[in-house]
Amino acid sequence: MKTVTVPFFISHQGCPHTCVFCDQRRISGADGEIPSAGEILSKIDVWRSKSGARPLDVAFFGGTFTALSHNIQAELLQPLQPLLARGTLRSVRISTRPDYIDEKHVAWLTEMGVGTIELGVQSLDDEVLAASGRGHLAVDSLEAIQCIKKVGVKVGAQIMPGLPGDSPLTSLESLDKVISAGADFIRIYPTVVLKGTELAQRYVKSVFSPLTLERGINLCKILLQRAMRAGIPVIRIGLQADEGLSSETVIAGCWHPALGQLVRSQLYADLIDRFVAPEQSVTVYCNPARHSDVVGIKQSNILKQAERGVRMHVVHDSSIVKEEIKVTNEGSSTKYSIINDINYSISEV
Ligand code: SF4
Missing domain, CATH: 3.20.20.70 (Aldolase class I)
Structure with missing residues (x-):
């Protein structure tokens, strides 16, 4: 509790x-x-x-x-x-x-x-x-x-x-x-x-x-x-x-x-940018506790993906851990992690 x-x-x-x-x-x-x-x-x-x-x-x-x-x-x-x-x-x-x-x-x-x-x-x-x-x-x-x-x-x-x-x-x-x-x-x-x-x-x-x-x-x-x-x-x-x-x-x-949310949202945005190719429709499954981070403030992550031609539908799934998302598209389904699947370089800041 x-x-x-x-x-x-x-x-x-x-x-x-x-x-x-x-x-x-x-x-x-x-x-x-x-x-x-x-x-x-x-x-x-x-x-x-x-x-x-x-x-x-x-x-x-x-x-x-x-x-x-x-x-x-x-x-x-x-x-x-x-x-x-x-x-x-x-x-x-x-x-x-x-x-x-x-x-x-x-x-x-x-x-x-x-x-x-x-x-x-x-x-x-x-x-x-x-x-x-x-x-x-x-x-x-x-x-x-x-x-x-x-x-x-x-x-x-x-x-x-x-x-x-x-x-x-x-x-x-x-x-x-x-x-x-x-x-x-x-x-x-x-x-x-x-x-x-x-x-x-x-x-x-x-x-x-x-x-x-x-x-x-x-x-x-x-x-x-x-x-x-x-x-x-x-x-x-x-x-x-x-x-x-x-x-x-x-x-x-x-x-x-809401700085914390902006930061967490950016991690999910980077993950989706990196692993979802442009011009397609995907369903992104995430833990319910991370829904607002995956969607972004005022749906910013969904709107950003739309600029790349990605139609993104976000769905809750409590079996997915908070740090992961599952992306499905035309029968394929892959999990990605904000902890392990992106390697940032500090020189990018
Ligand atoms: S030690 Fe803490 S409370 Fe004191 S001046 Fe610095 S930041 Fe402020």
């Missing part, structure tokens, strides 16, 4: 840094206040009443949880203890910077019910980290991943393709390194230029060029395929669209409210 996550945004709380791309208040749409014990418990109650029998997690997103004072961390985690003990809550998830992790601290977090720690790795290239004002080195991320894994806590890594000084190749290397270090899951947030940030000033002065949407999609599809090949889930691609993030606040960069 899928877990329901009760989110608390504690934007910029505890963070002593100003990365050049960051405006946490805008990213989360929250005002960054630390919730009181009462607020935490009543929000959990509301979510619990809507979640039926599904297991419940709590997540503290944004900010740098482990840089908050010990008292505040305890105030946030203490109200959850009776719920964890009764089994009402399954686990707690926090996000933080790699350089605010140490063994003693992680051990305490585990005792307080934290089962997942997400690290803002962003890049594993020291020059990119320095140009982005991160204030830590790649080795801090690698050590943090190992430290968290040692106590059996799940670790997620966020990476940001397209930061200052980054290239498609360094992004791919960063992904490979977090996978080798043992990350359990990944979020890919292509860099966007937010109003009011240092990056916005650099963009206006033309000293920084962000990834366009098109290049970002092409890069993300390669990163996604790489993670899939390694068997590591990518749980999110692109910042979430909410009240705080819109075409008003994002002034440039690779952003779209």
Whole structure:
């Protein structure tokens, strides 16, 4: 049964840094206040009443949880203890910077019910980290991943393709390194230029060029395929669209409210382009969970195929795994996989 996550945004709380791309208040749409014990418990109650029998997690997103004072961390985690003990809550998830992790601290977090720690790795290239004002080195991320894994806590890594000084190749290397270090899951947030940030000033002065949407999609599809090949889930691609993030606040960069779907759709589009010859009628069978990716947003994949003279009919088939499609045409039927049947070159980005 899928877990329901009760989110608390504690934007910029505890963070002593100003990365050049960051405006946490805008990213989360929250005002960054630390919730009181009462607020935490009543929000959990509301979510619990809507979640039926599904297991419940709590997540503290944004900010740098482990840089908050010990008292505040305890105030946030203490109200959850009776719920964890009764089994009402399954686990707690926090996000933080790699350089605010140490063994003693992680051990305490585990005792307080934290089962997942997400690290803002962003890049594993020291020059990119320095140009982005991160204030830590790649080795801090690698050590943090190992430290968290040692106590059996799940670790997620966020990476940001397209930061200052980054290239498609360094992004791919960063992904490979977090996978080798043992990350359990990944979020890919292509860099966007937010109003009011240092990056916005650099963009206006033309000293920084962000990834366009098109290049970002092409890069993300390669990163996604790489993670899939390694068997590591990518749980999110692109910042979430909410009240705080819109075409008003994002002034440039690779952003779209449905970026993840655009990226997955592109993988299926490439597969069909590669294996379906022009000027024919085909039926494409796919897992129901991937129907909208195969069809594309506003039927974009079907319309693109029509330009090649391919009449494509998409049909659900739950016996097909999510990463495959089955193409039938005049009695022949072949399965293709977005993981194994396309080999991308990073130089295409
Ligand atoms: S460490 Fe995180 S919260 Fe702090 S400025 Fe950088 S991105 Fe923003």
